[in-house]
Structure formats: C-alpha cells, structure tokens
Amino acid sequence: MHIVVDRRPDGVALIDDDGSETLVPEPRLPAAVAEREVEHPRWVWTSTVQWYPPLLEAGVRVDRCYDLKLVDAILAGIAGRAPRRDWGSAPATSRGDTLFDLDGATDAAHAISALAAWESQQAAIAAHGEPTKLTLLVAAESAGALAAVEMRHAGLPWDAAAHDTLLTEALGPRPPPGQRPAQLEALAHDVEQLLGVGPVSIDSPPALVSALRRAGLEVATTRSGELKRIDHPAMAPLLQYKTLSRLHTANGWNWLDEWVREGRFRPTFVPGGVVTGRWASDGGGALQLPKQVRPAVHADDGWALVVADAAQLEPRILAALSGDAAMATAGAGGDLYAGIVASGAVVTREHAKVGMLGAMYGGTTGISAQVLPRLARSFPRAIGYVEAAARAGERGERVSTRLGRTSPAPPTSWREQQSAAVAEGAAESVVRSARSAARSWGRFTRNFVVQGTAAEWALAWMAGVRRRLWTPDAGPIESQPHLVFFVHDELIVHSPVDRVAEVEHALHEAAIDAGRIVFGVTPVTFPVTVAAVQRYSEAK
DNA sequence: AAGCCTAGCGCC
C-alpha cells in the first residue's frame, strides 16, 4: 500500500491506493510569503539529514526546505517548549509537486502529525517578539542542512597517495598493525635514553609524569605547553614524539582507510550540533582537519579549490551586534586588528588580536587582560556588549544571538550553588566556588552571543553561495561548481578552472548579503579572503 | 567486553 502526498488548492491530500483521500488543512502563510513559495517551493520535512541523501543519490537537488527537527530545537530553547522526540519515520509534506510516496497508514499519520507540528511552530514564531529575525534564522538553519548533506554527497577531493607520502616522510613506512612507525619508535627510544630512568610508557600520561619526576623534572602534567618550558635534552624528542604520534593516531593510515574512498573524504556535518548554533561533525574529525594533512586535499584535474575565509569574523560580528561605529571604522580597511592599532587604542597588531579574543572569551590574565581597559576606552559599545552578556550569565539569565537563538538556562545544580552562597552564614569556600561558577557561566554567555551570531552570519553566507553556484538543468551538483567544505568561518568550493572567477564573485557577493540579512543596515564590513588553489594547504 | 571518564591535542 502506498500513500501519495499531494498539494491541493484546499489543503494537502493523502491519497491511498484505492483512491480514498484524507484532506489535511493547508498550512497558512502570509500572502507575500505564499507567493514566493509558489515560485520557489520549500519542502517541509521532519529531517533534512534523514530525507535528503537518497534524493541526492537519485539526482534530485532540493532548492529550499524547512527542517522541522532543527526548528523544533531552536524553538525549544526560546519558548520553553519541550523538544519533541517522536518524529516517526515519514516526511511531512511537500509544498509544490509531489515528492514522496509514503508507505502505509502509519506514515500517513506521521505526515499529518508533522503538518500539525509545522503549524504549531509557525504559531510560536509569530508569537515571538522578533518573528522576522526568527524566520530568517529558521530559513538559514534549514538551508545549511541542505548544504551539509550536499557537501557529504559531493565529498572533499582527497589525494590519498599524497597523504600516504606525507605520512611516510614524517613517520617512516606504514608499519604492520599494532606496531609503531619507525620514527615514533626511534623518538621513544631517544626519550628513554635521555631521561635515563628505565623503560617509559610514553603514551600513558600518568606513567610519563612519574617517569619525568623520577628524572628530577618538576611536572604536574604532560601538556606540551608545560614541557616546552623545561630545559632538558629529552624534551625536544618528547615534544616531537607527541606531534607525530598525534598525526599517526588521528589522521594516519587508519584514518585514510576508514574515511577516504575513491578520492573523496565524506564527513557527516551536523547542523545545529553545537549549543551556540555552530555545526558539529560526526566521524572523521572534519572540523579539526589538521594543517599537517591539508596538502592531501587536492582539486581534480581541470578543477580548482576556491578557499574563502571570513576575515576576523567574530570581532566584526561584535562590532555589528553592538553598533560600535569606531570598531566598524577600524574594520573598514580590511584588517580589523591593524585598524585598531591605527585608532591608537593599542600599540601592536598582536595586542589588538589577543585583546579582542580575550574580550570575547572572558580572558582575565596576561596581555589580553592588560590591554582590555584600553580597548574598552576606545570601543565602549563593543566591549560593553560582551560585558553585559557576561553579567547576565552570572545572574543566571539567558542571552540571545542576533537572530534569536537563546543560550540554555544554567543547570539546576548551578542555581542551587548560587542560592547556597547567598544564604546566611555560608562558608567562605562555598561563596568562593559559587562565584567561580558564576564567572564561568558568564564567560559562556559572553562568548555565546558572538559565536552564535557568527554562526548565523556563516549560515547566511553559505546559503547565498549555494544559491549562486547552482544552475538548473546544467547537470548534477558535482558537475558544477559546488560546496565541498565548511569550518565555522571558511568555505571551500570545488570548481572547474574556467569558472573560478564567477565562484570568487559569488563568495564575495554572498558575504555582503549575509551582513545585510543578519544585521540589516550596518557600517560593519565582512570581507572574505579568497584563493583559488590546487591544494588546500596553498591557501593562507 | 562494553561503557564511561580523563588527558591531551587538533580545529575555529
């Protein structure tokens, strides 16, 4: 038995094999939106990552969609709605042509209930104080989900032979399973000899700490930062061992075997996977691709990788969020940190950079803390904005991104800790640890507003690039310039060499659009650096 | 054996 979902003038029909129909009310849309929807249908479905891959396999590219699960997660944060768990297995419905054959009455029931979810979500958005912004967020989140599935489908072009060569040059030939590569073996041997306290289980931090202490070195951990400050001949081979061991275990031959097939790395991107709205990845460590292995990311013959990076995205986001005209001016020249130096606020570009990063992360030590007062004098609105977000977090309040994604409420245990600290006769240690926890939550909310809004800008950018790259009736996605990689503020497009110029144009234009979409009229610019290369490592 | 935690390091 099959049930076909079909759109009708008076609603959405679920048609059974025997011709019987169940009519579900058409979700209502504002007139202007409805008109646009007719020209550019937006598929409403429970989950893009669930439904889109088989469509792509079948050669179907979806232009726009509405992802019920992703929107549900956003709204659950805002309205205190309980996130829904039982989405069932059926897509909701199409808006436009028939897309799915649904199998059986159970799926039909799911389709009806998903339609109800759509209406409930629309009502929640309409009731929100900023429905227009929220609608943009929902559209951007859903467009990102389409791009995520498309990027996995196309895959990142990967030169496995080049990867093998760089591994062999660094580690020696690939060893049999269970054995250490020759270079790691040699370095481990050197470390043992130079420490002179017998055999050392170099891969076990506790064992390594005790060996170092036996050798008379006062260390608490085996972190490379701590080891670097120690003057001892064993430190050089030990630090090199750690670097190479990391390469071997995280992105070595095993990784290559598992993740690269037919010249493509196909990671699973997880839209909305991070609390701030950033993407996460699942498997392959896609968002932590080390610079060491980027020479293996290689365009096909006759193609190029167009690598684009949003320059100093987060401080620019902060400037726009806070309406800091002085910081907008500092960023107008293309290098925001150089602009901060030119403003006279600080003396070096490095101070400008670590100062701004510290302001956005809540740094309290070092150069970052030293230059903060100077930045606060020159850019009071920008610095004031993150300070206010931090204070709100310390009070247990929630904060919001530009388009309306909200930070989670602090856990109950946090609230109890705060209550205990203000109770009469609270021990000083209790007060101290509560204050520390409050500051910590404040650093989270401080960063949330910037990181989360930057994620919104990046989604809008990606959606604009995706739309510009696609030409209907010109073959499948992977035969045209197409997105292949995304990391927070960076995009890679795989493009035929003779179309690179238009791809570069698309990347620049979409960045300008993204600023307008997220912030409306703002003096803040969002420049992107673009480089067409053969290997990822040649960019930047 | 499987599941969970920690240390440590990679990325933005």
Added chain:
DNA sequence: AGGGCGCTAGGCTT
C-alpha cells in the same frame, strides 16, 4: 581562573 567542539589512547568500572 579563556569560549565552542571531536577524537584517540589509556585506564577505570560494570
């Protein structure tokens, strides 16, 4: 006593 992640190995618990 600087935000957000994912992954691996070691080492513990169940």
